Amino acid sequence: MTFPWLKGHGTENDFVLLPDHDGTIHGELEGAFVAALCHRGRGIGADGVIRVVRSQALGEQSAGEWFMDYKNSDGSVSEMCGNGIRVFALHLRQEGLIDPEQPLVIGTRDGDKSVSFVGDEISVDMGTPEVRGVSKVTADGRTWEAQDVRTGNPHAVAFVERLTDAGSLLTEPDYDTATYPDGVNVEFVVRRGAQHVAMRVHERGSGETRSCGTGACAVAAAIAHIDDAARPVTYRVDVPGGTVHVTWNADDRLILTGPAEIVARGEMEWIA
Missing domain, CATH: 3.10.310.10 (Diaminopimelate Epimerase; Chain A, domain 1)
Known part of the structure; x- marks a missing residue:
């Protein structure tokens, strides 16, 4: 056709x-x-x-x-x-x-x-994001605690010292299948400054991608939760393919701009 x-x-x-x-x-x-x-x-x-x-x-x-x-x-x-x-x-x-x-x-x-x-x-x-409990993810032989966040898709957000710590991401990271029976997007995150982070992501069904919008939202929600940040709050999220901004507003909703x-x-x- x-x-x-x-x-x-x-x-x-x-x-x-x-x-x-x-x-x-x-x-x-x-x-x-x-x-x-x-x-x-x-x-x-x-x-x-x-x-x-x-x-x-x-x-x-x-x-x-x-x-x-x-x-x-x-x-x-x-x-x-x-x-x-x-x-x-x-x-x-x-x-x-x-x-x-x-x-x-x-x-x-x-x-x-x-x-x-x-x-x-x-x-x-x-x-509105759902920030749940924590689980574990493993990549390149290393294991980290990961925040469970739902932003339409399920996400496991892990904070690392360097983005290279996750290795090549040519294979899917190991994760808790009981927490994520339908698979999960895994984000590896480093802080760059106040309300500024960088991330890599392995997306279920696609592998490592240059960016993930729901993943950037999950990362912003995870950081705001950890920091107990007052809302509204906006985060700059750098991805391999560029930059997006995520605002968690006073109405408890995430606004993704890019x-x-x-x-x-x-x-x-x-x-x-």
């Missing part, structure tokens, strides 16, 4: 976007097809695939017209993607599918998200 596609990224966390407004092009968006598209040797190459589809077409109960149908690069389903939703919103704006002067609500598997355009960047209300870019587009004939 022949279909349109776009390539975009948020702080180098990259995605293939598939416009499929009425849901008739890609059916159930098969996992094997997603994995093949994301393969960096045989496909377009990406950390995940985002189908741009109307909520009604998927039967989703959302206040937003548009739904972000997101899957990881291995074809597995993900609840939320903080970088991906900014790329999604930018695409809608560039294609004239929304009024950028009006409030924008996008449906996701983690519920509706409010999105706003702030200068050259995009802000997303990521909701850039997004569309870098390529085309049509392709897919030969299964």
Whole structure:
């Protein structure tokens, strides 16, 4: 079949976007097809695939017209993607599918998200985080205590002396499967200064990525919890692909702000 596609990224966390407004092009968006598209040797190459589809077409109960149908690069389903939703919103704006002067609500598997355009960047209300207990993670033969934080996706946040302590991250870190029966994103974090941190992340279903939006939110929530920080409080989070900012506001919600870019587009004939 022949279909349109776009390539975009948020702080180098990259995605293939598939416009499929009425849901008739890609059916159930098969996992094997997603994995093949994301393969960096045989496909377009990406950390995940985002189908741009109307909520009604998927039967989703959302206040937003548009739904972000997101899957990881291995074809597995993900609840939320903080970088991906900014790329999604930018695409809608560039294609004239929304009024950028009006409030924008996008449906996701983690519920509706409010999105706003702030200068050259995009802000997303990521909701209220759940800061739970602690467990252990192991990478490159070393083990750390990790804070359990839920920001749409599950996260284990470990503070390390150096980001290189986690090793190559070519393999998934070991984690407590009782705490995370459906897998987990693991963040390795160092403090850079007051309300300023840097992180690396191994995402379930994608491996190490250049950035993770829900992960940056989880890191900010973990630090604010440890420091007993008064709200509102904003953290700068440096990732290998750039910088995002996370505000935990007085309404107990996390606001993720960062850039997004569309870098390529085309049509392709897919030969299964």
